[in-house]
Amino acid sequence: MKPIIFTFPEYENITNLLITKLGFEKGDVEFGSYPGGESHVRILSDVKDKEVYLVCSMDKINSVIMGLIFFAETVREFGAKKVHLIAPYLGYMRQDKRFNEGEAITSNIFAKMLSQYINSLITIDPHLHRHKSLDEIYRIPSKVLHAADPVADWIKNNINNSLLVGPDEESGQWVSDIATRAGAPFIVLSKIRRGDRDVEVSVPEVNKYRDHTPVLVDDIISTARTMIETVKHLNKAGLKKTVCIGIHAAFVDNAYQDLQDSVVEKIVTCNTIPHKSNEIDISGILSDAVKGQPHQELTK
Numbered sequence: 001m002k003p004i005i006f007t008f009p010e011y012e013n014i015t016n017l018l019i020t021k022l023g024f025e026k027g028d029v030e031f032g033s034y035p036g037g038e039s040h041v042r043i044l045s046d047v048k049d050k051e052v053y054l055v056c057s058m059d060k061i062n063s064v065i066m067g068l069i070f071f072a073e074t075v076r077e078f079g080a081k082k083v084h085l086i087a088p089y090l091g092y093m094r095q096d097k098r099f100n101e102g103e104a105i106t107s108n109i110f111a112k113m114l115s116q117y118i119n120s121l122i123t124i125d126p127h128l129h130r131h132k133s134l135d136e137i138y139r140i141p142s143k144v145l146h147a148a149d150p151v152a153d154w155i156k157n158n159i160n161n162s163l164l165v166g167p168d169e170e171s172g173q174w175v176s177d178i179a180t181r182a183g184a185p186f187i188v189l190s191k192i193r194r195g196d197r198d199v200e201v202s203v204p205e206v207n208k209y210r211d212h213t214p215v216l217v218d219d220i221i222s223t224a225r226t227m228i229e230t231v232k233h234l235n236k237a238g239l240k241k242t243v244c245i246g247i248h249a250a251f252v253d254n255a256y257q258d259l260q261d262s263v264v265e266k267i268v269t270c271n272t273i274p275h276k277s278n279e280i281d282i283s284g285i286l287s288d289a290v291k292g293q294p295h296q297e298l299t300k
């Protein structure tokens with residue numbers, strides 16, 4: 001029996017790309033809410049004896065988490081074999097320690113909770129920093145994919161003579177990987193974050209890269225403070241205008257406009273979170289993973 005794939009309305013585009021590539025059945029579901037704000041879910045497709053996939057990125061996780069849980073429990077009640085979550089962007093990964101006394105380590109609590117409701121998880125470049133693997137916090141099989149190939153391809157096809165720039169030590173892992181694939185040099189900066197919107201960045205010697213186009217790469221652009229501070233320094237150092245690439249376009253409040261105003265060449269993101277800057281399609285790596293990783297394997 002064909003697997004069936006459902007989505008929240010926000011992630012319709014990436015889901016349609018996946019359906020075209022995978023040939024799965026498209027599921028029909030209504031996600032809504034009652035006037036008091038409580039979530040309402042209605043499954044309109046037959047799920048009996050089917051492997052069920054749900055696409056849900058987690059840029060607005062607090063507003064969809066109840067719908068996600070109600071969905072997973074209900075399709076199981078209706079006879080679904082297993083429920084697999086495709087979360088192109090996995091939320092609640094950045095609070096991976098108690099930065100201040102008394103704080104909740106939300107990455108751990110969220111993972112423990114989600115593990116109760118779904119059978120497996122596929123995601124792209126989650127913020128693995130202090131946690132080295134999702135297995136440290138998730139109790140279900142998970143598959144982590146990397147956007148390095150599509151990002152490197154985009155750079156090769158669109159930028160001449162690029163210099164890849166990682167804004168902080170945490171970004172070093174994927175920036176060096178993407179640089180190798182794109183055949184470009186790279187530098188990694190140092191960052192001190194003093195608060196949500198208070199970031200300081202230091203830039204190494206960049207004189208020899210004056211003829212290069214700096215390509216700043218980070219996993220998430222949220223408030224964009226990290227990128228804005230970095231761009232300021234790169235501009236001050238007299239480099240060409242920067243191309244900013246974020247894997248996950250979280251962009252809170254005016255972050256996108258603020259980053260544009262910091263005088264950049266272009267802002268480009270992957271379509272893990274829908275945004276007008278999406279230029280790098282990751283549906284291919286997602287569908288390959290779903291194809292190459294049959295549900296049986298994901299849930300053994």
Ligand code: R5P
Nearest residue numbers: 170220221222223224225226
């Ligand atoms: C943090 O370590 C991440 O890799 C990003 O650098 C960070 O989350 C970006 O956040 P913001 O856009 O708020 O500076």
